[in-house]
Amino acid sequence: MTLDQLAEGQRATIESFIGDDSILQRLMEMGLLEGDEVEVVAFAPLGDPMEIRLRDYRLSLRRSEAARVRVSLLP
Amino acid sequence: MVALRIPTVALVGNPNTGKTTLFNALAGMNQRVGNYPGVTVETKKAQFQHGEMTFDLIDLPGTYSLAPRSPDEMLAVDVILGNNPNEPRPDVVVTIVDASNLERNLYLMTQVLELGVPVVIALNMMDVAEGQGLELDVDRLSQQLRVPIVPIQANAGTGLDQLREAVAGALKKPCCIPGPTFPEAFEAEVARLRMLTEFSEPSFLIRRLLLDVGGQTETRLVEKYGASFADELRASRDRLVQAGFTLAAIEARVRYAWIRKAIAGCIERPAVRPVTWTDSLDAVLTHKVLGTLIFLLVMFLVFESIFLIAEPIKNVIDLGKNALASWIRGTLAVGPLRSLLVEGVINGVGSVVVFVPQIMLLFAIIAVLEDCGYMARAAFLMDRLMSRAGLNGKSFIPLLSSMACAVPGILSARVIENTRDRFATILVAPLMSCSARLPVYSLLIGAFFPIDAYPIWLPGLVFFGLYMLGIILAPLVALILKSTLLQGETPAFVMEMPLYKMPSAYTVAHRALDAGWMFLQRAGTMILATMILVWAALYFPSRDFPERIDALEQTIAPTRDRIETLKGEKERNAAAIKELEEELEPTEAKIKELHREWKSHSILGVIGKWVEPIVKPLGWDWRIGMAAIGSFPAREVMVGTVGIIFGEGEGDAGDDQYRDALRDTLKRDQAFSIPVALSVLVFFALCCQCVSTLIVIKRETNSWSWPTFTFVYMTGLAYVGAMLTYQIGSLF
Numbered sequence: 124m125t126l127d128q129l130a131e132g133q134r135a136t137i138e139s140f141i142g143d144d145s146i147l148q149r150l151m152e153m154g155l156l157e158g159d160e161v162e163v164v165a166f167a168p169l170g171d172p173m174e175i176r177l178r179d180y181r182l183s184l185r186r187s188e189a190a191r192v193r194v195s196l197l198p
Numbered sequence: 199m200v201a202l203r204i205p206t207v208a209l210v211g212n213p214n215t216g217k218t219t220l221f222n223a224l225a226g227m228n229q230r231v232g233n234y235p236g237v238t239v240e241t242k243k244a245q246f247q248h249g250e251m252t253f254d255l256i257d258l259p260g261t262y263s264l265a266p267r268s269p270d271e272m273l274a275v276d277v278i279l280g281n282n283p284n285e286p287r288p289d290v291v292v293t294i295v296d297a298s299n300l301e302r303n304l305y306l307m308t309q310v311l312e313l314g315v316p317v318v319i320a321l322n323m324m325d326v327a328e329g330q331g332l333e334l335d336v337d338r339l340s341q342q343l344r345v346p347i348v349p350i351q352a353n354a355g356t357g358l359d360q361l362r363e364a365v366a367g368a369l370k371k372p373c374c375i376p377g378p379t380f381p382e383a384f385e386a387e388v389a390r391l392r393m394l395t396e397f398s399e400p401s402f403l404i405r406r407l408l409l410d411v412g413g414q415t416e417t418r419l420v421e422k423y424g425a426s427f428a429d430e431l432r433a434s435r436d437r438l439v440q441a442g443f444t445l446a447a448i449e450a451r452v453r454y455a456w457i458r459k460a461i462a463g464c465i466e467r468p469a470v471r472p473v474t475w476t477d478s479l480d481a482v483l484t485h486k487v488l489g490t491l492i493f494l495l496v497m498f499l500v501f502e503s504i505f506l507i508a509e510p511i512k513n514v515i516d517l518g519k520n521a522l523a524s525w526i527r528g529t530l531a532v533g534p535l536r537s538l539l540v541e542g543v544i545n546g547v548g549s550v551v552v553f554v555p556q557i558m559l560l561f562a563i564i565a566v567l568e569d570c571g572y573m574a575r576a577a578f579l580m581d582r583l584m585s586r587a588g589l590n591g592k593s594f595i596p597l598l599s600s601m602a603c604a605v606p607g608i609l610s611a612r613v614i615e616n617t618r619d620r621f622a623t624i625l626v627a628p629l630m631s632c633s634a635r636l637p638v639y640s641l642l643i644g645a646f647f648p649i650d651a652y653p654i655w656l657p658g659l660v661f662f663g664l665y666m667l668g669i670i671l672a673p674l675v676a677l678i679l680k681s682t683l684l685q686g687e688t689p690a691f692v693m694e695m696p697l698y699k700m701p702s703a704y705t706v707a708h709r710a711l712d713a714g715w716m717f718l719q720r721a722g723t724m725i726l727a728t729m730i731l732v733w734a735a736l737y738f739p740s741r742d743f744p745e746r747i748d749a750l751e752q753t754i755a756p757t758r759d760r761i762e763t764l765k766g767e768k769e770r771n772a773a774a775i776k777e778l779e780e781e782l783e784p785t786e787a788k789i790k791e792l793h794r795e796w797k798s799h800s801i802l803g804v805i806g807k808w809v810e811p812i813v814k815p816l817g818w819d820w821r822i823g824m825a826a827i828g829s830f831p832a833r834e835v836m837v838g839t840v841g842i843i844f845g846e847g848e849g850d851a852g853d854d855q856y857r858d859a860l861r862d863t864l865k866r867d868q869a870f871s872i873p874v875a876l877s878v879l880v881f882f883a884l885c886c887q888c889v890s891t892l893i894v895i896k897r898e899t900n901s902w903s904w905p906t907f908t909f910v911y912m913t914g915l916a917y918v919g920a921m922l923t924y925q926i927g928s929l930f
Contacts, residue, residue, distance in 0.1 A: 143444045145267065145411065149690040151450030152263045154302040165484045169582035172591075174484055174695055179299045181480070181695035183578045185585070188690055 211294035311377035331468035378456035546729030587673030588680030873927030885916035
């Protein structure tokens, strides 16, 4: 599954990324890395963008961007 | 090396790390702004002392990474590499690092290391890190990174002496320690491409060239070395992809692996993350329902406060203007100089000063919203809506503010990092109906849709329609711009949601003052000059009109004074006042007629007659055309110009009595019918008759072509809109 498919409050581990472009570059610069844990904090009123928590901080990203991140759900 | 010149220190860091606060604390009051051709971001410059030594300090725009995708982002790279002709190469780079978010902040630091400049880390927000239960071993971290680290508290001003000491120390040390190393296959391609440039480009730029597909380095180097170089670049990238690399991932993997190794054992995270202020606040402020309601409330307050402050300030400025004007009238004889001072300079200065409080207020509000962390939440909530217009969540506040006044609105678009999104926002902001359109709206709506003749809801509906025109057209135009002139890949909307904190009063005051001063200094002079030009076009050739008018004014002055005295006891003297006023009427009519004749022979009047065939399809005669041209400096001037040309005399748009009289005159005049009035209204809703806006656009885009474009497209839109309105309106 991909990051955008998670529900509020769910946690997951980043498995891999889809594509090879500046969006991916930006996501990884901001510290999204394979093996890291993420948690969905909230979705904006119209369902997009979403707020996630990484190791040390919070990040907002659009669902189209989150769809580039393959994750595996944590219990 | 004998350091005869003053060493330069550059300050870099991620956004939301207290970089500006640190700069202000180091720099004090003596700051200058650095502007660069072709670039729309600025740097700030100052000096600081340490012992006997003086340092030049330059504050570079905040960024998460030195991977330039636009000329704006290239500025920091160029300055640090010494490629900027206007700035000396920095001798030391101070990287400010947020202790509570070590890994991501060190990412930028590792890039700076690669630029071959000594680095000093200013470690800020230790208190926040502690609040999150993080334990940092600063000494060990410094040893493992091999970079001097100075813990500071920027907002309290602690650790600054140690920081200055470390900077002075870094000057004496040999440069430089090695940072992360890239995979061998990648470095082989870097070496090959660098050879093609005959080693005249630093390795850092060649790495950027390979990594940032379509980035600014590629644009620049391909232009410099030609098409064959572009082919070689493509071949290099292809080989890397063949070898199994993901280009976009190489750098982040290398750097974060290095960082994690370097900080291992220096940071201890709590087993269970404590619930922080930010967690509790975010649960409310980004909540679907509550968050939206609070957002709407905040936006309402922002809008309302800019709107509310405009009126009293305008009154105060008007008082000052009038006092000055009458003093000059009493001192100087009739002639061009007097008129220049009274109608040109004082009005011009007034129309500049009138913006300053609004700009300062809006910037104070924005500084509070940004500093406390709410701005990112607002952008988060609005992003979906704005993305439909090809913009992003950060465009919302500039557009909303533009409904009060486009000038502060456009200035506030600085919060949008992406250059294309910022430009699109700036170019459509003037379409939003601002408060300066109100006098024009209320004059014409009041004259042609009076409540006693029409249903009570009709004037309101017309008002509403005019406002909606902007609200609907602005996103549409933004969408068109984003798919034509400002075309490009959709930028990532990956935005940090910073921690909530108390805004610093110093930062807020500083930004408000800065914005006001900047506007006065850079835009004010240009606005004044244009106002004077239009005054001249309306004044010359003056022939003997001023003298004749003055002579007539002199003859009725005593009568006017008597009326004023009698007005002290209005009831008892009502009959006498009326009699005197009737006595005045023929002369006053003659004065109005002289004014009318004078203005119709002025340069502007002549131009008005030239353009009559052009404005004919809008249903306008030459007088309306002339009023529209004369209101180029500022829309609200239109009311006064219409007054002069239609023989109601000169007056102020804010004066209700004058407006009522003008309304009646317009209603009687055959030039105006309802379709014509509507056509004028639509024209003024859509046109860009505002020099201040155009000059602020020039200032923010650093080019004259964007304000020219804005003026042309808006005038075109206004013309077509007005024509359609008149032609359709005439069918009924």
